[in-house]
Amino acid sequence: MSPHESRVALVTGASQGIGRATALRLAAAGAHVALAARNLEKLAEVEAEISAAGGSAKTFALDVASEESIKACVKTVLAHFGRVEILVNNAGITRDILALRMKRHDWDDVLTTNLTGAFLLSQACMQSMLKARWGRMINITSVVGETGQAGQANYAASKAGLIGLTKSLARELAGRNITVNAVAPGMIETAMTAVLTDEQKAAMAAQIPMGRAGTDAEIAAAVAFLASEDAAYITGHTLDVNGGMYMG
Numbered sequence: 001m002s003p004h005e006s007r008v009a010l011v012t013g014a015s016q017g018i019g020r021a022t023a024l025r026l027a028a029a030g031a032h033v034a035l036a037a038r039n040l041e042k043l044a045e046v047e048a049e050i051s052a053a054g055g056s057a058k059t060f061a062l063d064v065a066s067e068e069s070i071k072a073c074v075k076t077v078l079a080h081f082g083r084v085e086i087l088v089n090n091a092g093i094t095r096d097i098l099a100l101r102m103k104r105h106d107w108d109d110v111l112t113t114n115l116t117g118a119f120l121l122s123q124a125c126m127q128s129m130l131k132a133r134w135g136r137m138i139n140i141t142s143v144v145g146e147t148g149q150a151g152q153a154n155y156a157a158s159k160a161g162l163i164g165l166t167k168s169l170a171r172e173l174a175g176r177n178i179t180v181n182a183v184a185p186g187m188i189e190t191a192m193t194a195v196l197t198d199e200q201k202a203a204m205a206a207q208i209p210m211g212r213a214g215t216d217a218e219i220a221a222a223v224a225f226l227a228s229e230d231a232a233y234i235t236g237h238t239l240d241v242n243g244g245m246y247m248g
Contacts, residue, residue: 002030003228008081010034010074012064012121013091015042017190018140021216022088025224027055031086034077036062064091064117065109074124083132084125086227089118090140092158099153107154114158119165122180126173135178136227139166140219141238143186143246159184163238170236179235181226186242187213209244 009026013019015037027033027050035043035057043059050057060077063069077084092114095106122137129135144152145159163182170180187193187204193213196204205211222241225231240246 003224003230004086005030007031007085007227008034008077008083009086009088009227010036010077010084010121010125011088011090012036012062012117014046015039018185018188018216018219019088019090020046021220022090022223023057024050024053024055025217025220026086026088026227027057028053029224029228032056032058032081034058034060034081034084036060036073036077037091038063062091064121065113067120070117070120070124074121078128084128085132085134086136086138087121087125088138088140088223088227089121089162091117092140094152094155096151096155098151102154110154111158111161114155115161115165118162122165122169126178129173129178130176133177135173135176136231137166137169137173137178137180138223138226139163139180139182140223141166141182141184143184143240143242146184146238146240146248147246166238167236174235177232179226179231181231181234181236182238183219183222183226184238184240184242184246185214185219186240186245188219189213189215207245208242212243214241214243 009031011023014023014035023033047057047059062073139162141162142159144156166182
């Protein structure tokens with residue numbers, strides 16, 4: 001039996017990068033995957049890729065910056081699949097600028113999308129997990145949420161907030177057999193890091209003991225583990241996947 005056989009997983013930001021890799025990994029392990037993001041065209045490509053490999057997936061529109069969109073998406077997912085057992089809060093944005101020059105909307109947009117959106121999604125999926133007395137919530141945070149980063153006060157605050165949210169929900173839900181954990185990627189080769197110059201990438205790689213960036217597939221493997229029965233006694237934990245970039 002596959003490790004996630006017949007489980008229903010909702011993955012946000014599933015149209016690309018870590019979200020896409022996670023959706024593919026969970027589907028390959030037997031899960032029915034609800035693919036959620038704003039870009040329906042890209043989601044359809046991921047759905048087709050999963051279907052072609054013999055997996056099960058369905059596309060759902062979601063804007064994690066909108067409470068109404070979150071509620072509508074989860075309602076539609078529940079109507080289609082009947083339940084949500086695995087939630088991967090992956091969707092996120094950046095608005096990088098030094099704090100001195102950061103506009104209020106740059107702060108609000110990042111916190112609303114990265115942190116408030118994750119909270120509202122967790123809340124919306126909670127009842128389904130409580131009813132089943134089984135669930136897995138995995139929040140994708142970041143190494144900068146643990147270390148801080150110049151020019152990313154908003155992003156670092158949102159990702160540090162996710163770690164606090166993870167620990168708090170883990171305490172609230174543990175008695176119902178629901179685990180809540182976080183995965184903190186370091187430098188990962190994604191569309192978000194593709195905008196960096198070669199010099200910036202080289203400087204970051206020099207800070208990594210393993211001397212290279214990670215891949216979205218390596219993050220997906222960590223998520224798949226935390227979503228499995230093998231991780232049943234792990235909750236409130238932040239799993240660093242960063243090549244040694246930060247050792248907390």
